[in-house]
Amino acid sequence: MPIIMPIYGTRPEAIKMAPIVKALEEDEGLDCVVTVTGQHREMLDQVNDLFGIVPAHDLNIIQPRQTLNGVLTRTIQGLDALFDTVMPDAVVVQGDTTTSTAGALAAFNRGIPVVHVEAGLRSFNLFSPFPEEANRKITSQVASLHLAPTTTSRDNLLREAVPAAAISVTGNTVIDALLEVVEKEVPFSDPVLEELAANDRRLVLVTTHRRENQGDAMRGVGRALARLAGAYPDVDFVLPAHRNPVVREAILPAVEGAANVIVTEPLAYGEFTRLIALSDVVLTDSGGVQEEAPGLGKPVLVMRDNTERPEAVVAGTVKLIGTDEERVVSEVSTLLDDPQAYAAMANAVNPYGDGHAAERTVAAIRQLLGLGDRLPDFSS
Template sequence: MTVYGTRPEAIKLAPVIKALEARQGLDLVTVVTGQHREMLDQVNAIFGIVPDHDLDVFSHGQGLNSLMARVLERLDPVLEKEAPDALLVQGDTSTVAAAAMAAFNRRIKVIHLEAGLRSGDILSPFPEEANRKVTTQVATLHLAPTSTSKNNLLRESLPESTIAVTGNTVIDALLEAVEQQVPFTDARLAGALESGGRILLVTSHRRENWDGAMERVGQAVRRLARTYPNVTVVLPAHRNPVVRAALLPPLADLTNVIVTEPLPYGEFTRVMAAATVILTDSGGVQEEAPSLGKPVLVMRENTERPEAVDAGTVRLIGTDESRIVSEVSNLLDDERAYREMANAVNPYGDGRAAERAVAAIESLLIGGERLPDFDA
C-alpha cells in the first residue's frame, strides 16, 4: 500500500507506482489523503493513476494537529480492511509522519522513499525535519536518494542493510513530463515562452518564511521586476491565503509580473525548462532544476539537499531583501557568473530511481536481489 497527499508526493511516487503496477508478484493499493486536493488530482491524471481509496482529509484553515489526526483516524480502517504487508510513504509531510505511525501501530512494515534528508535544524524546514526523523524511526526499509542521505542514516546508527540508494524519483517524473510538452492553459505564459525573452521563475510557500520573510521576498521581486522590465517574472501563487497576503500585494501593478494559480505539473516543468533563473524556497525544485541546467537561488538559511549546492548549481541566499535582489541581478547581469551556475550537473538521479526502489521493495517482501546503488 502507498499513501500520499500532496502534489510533490504524488510526483515522486508516480514513477514507483507505475513500476509496481507493472510487476507481477506484488499487489498495490493506492491511498490518497487529499491534502492538496486539486493539485494532487492533476498529477494523478498526468501519470494515469486512479487511487483505490481517498481519505479526503483537507479542511480550510486546519492546523497540523488537526490534519495528522484526520489522517490517523481515516487511514486506520483502510489498513484494517486491506491488511497490507508494507506501507510506502514518500518524503516528509505531515501525511507521511501520520501514515507511518498508523502503519507502525498495526505492526505493518514502513518503507520510506526519499529517506535520510537532514537539515540539522529540527525547526527548519518546519515541520518537515521532524516528520522525516519520526518516519525514519519506524521504517523498515529506507530508500535514500543519494549517498549523502545514506550517510546521514548511518550516522544515526541505522543498519546499512536497511538502506538502498536509489537516486531521486523526481528525475524519473521530470524526464517523462518534459517530453509531454503539455499546452498552457494561461495565454500569458504561452506568450512569455514564445517571445524568447528572459524569465525569472519564483516560487515561495514555506511555513518558516511566513513571519516577515515572505513580505521581504515580495518586495525583492518588485524591485527586480522594476529594474529589469524586459525580464518576465512568473509566480505561480500557492493557494494558502497567508502566503498570498504576504507575497502578492507589492506585485499587483507590475506589467511584467505574471501571477498564476498553482500550475499543473506538466505546465510547471515547461516553465522551469524555459526559465533563465529560478528563485525558490521549494525542496523539489532544488532537485529538478539542475537536470535542466538552471541556476537556482534558494530563499532559505539551510537545506537538506546539499548535493546541488556542492555541485554549484544551487545557492542558499536566505530571505534578506537586498541580498535576493543582488544575487538575482548578478546572474542576470554577469554572463560568466551565470555560466558557472548553469551547468547541467544532476547529483540526484539518472531516471532509473523507480527501478531501483522497486527492486529493493521486492527484495524486502518476496526476496530477490537489489540493484546496485545509484552513484552520481
C-alpha cells in the first residue's frame, strides 16, 4: 500500500493539513503516516487534538529562541534519519513555512515525490512576507504536484513554467477546516471572552505578528488601536497577543489601561474560529486570517502593503491598508461608521473554497501515483 507522509510543524500548517490527513486516513488504498516537526509546539498540539490527529512521528525540533536556519537544519536532519526507516511514496507539505521547505528539500534529495498544498501564492516581493515568499518559491522548484488553491495561484505557477499537468486547483483546505470547527462552537477558556460573546456590543478582532511589521510600524498599530478604543467606547477590541516578546513590547504599552481593549493569550484554533464568527471587523497582518474571515462574511483590513492572497482583495472582502497609524484609524472608523461600506465588504463572495478541497487533494495524489483520476478543478 502506498505510504503518504504529510509533514507539518506550525499551527497554520496543522489547520490546513487536518482535512487532508482525515481524507487520507479514510482512503483504504493509502497508508497515511503523519509526521510533525514541532516548529510550533503547544499551538501545533492543540490543533492535532482538536481534529483527533495522532502523529506517527514527532521530530520535536523546537528550541528556545530558535532561528530559521536552526529550524531548517534540524528538520532536514530529522527527516533524513526518518527516511532510513520509513520511505514514503510521496510527502505532502503545506504552504510556505520553514518546515514545509525543509520537508520538500529533504524528500527531493531522497528522490521522493513532493506534493505542495497551497501552491502558487506569490506577493512578488522576496522579502515580504519574510521568509514565506522565498520558502514557497523554493518549494515550487522541487514539487512534483502543485495543489493550487485558486485559479490565480495556478496562473502564477504557469507563468513560472510549471507544467499544467502538474497543477490541480483544489480550493483551500482552510475552508474545509473552518466549516467543520465553527459548528463545534468551542467554549472560550477565558471567561472575559465568554462575557463578550453574551453581550451585543460590536467587536473588532486584532492580530499582528509579522516580522516585517515589528518595530516602529507595530508601535504605530498600538497607538492606532488606543485611539480607536478611545473614539469608540461602545466597541470592544480583542487582541490575542502573540507570545513573541518583540511583538508584545511594541504594541501592549499603547493600549494599557484601555477598558475596551481586551488582551488575551493566543487562542487555540477552535476558540479563535469562534471569535472570528463573533467579530464585526477583523484587523490583521496574518495570511491565514485573510482566508478564514471572508469565509464567515467578515470584512478584513490587512496591515500589509502587499498580499500573496489577492483574490479576496479583488472580490472586495479584504482591503490592504498598510501600517500607517492614521490610515489604520481611518479605515477601521469607516467600517464602524458607514453601514454601506461595511455591507459592501461583508457581503462579498469568498473565493477560497467550498469545503471540498481535501477530496480534490486526495484524488490528485492518487493520480500522481497512478491510482485514479483527479476531480474537476475548483472554481469560485
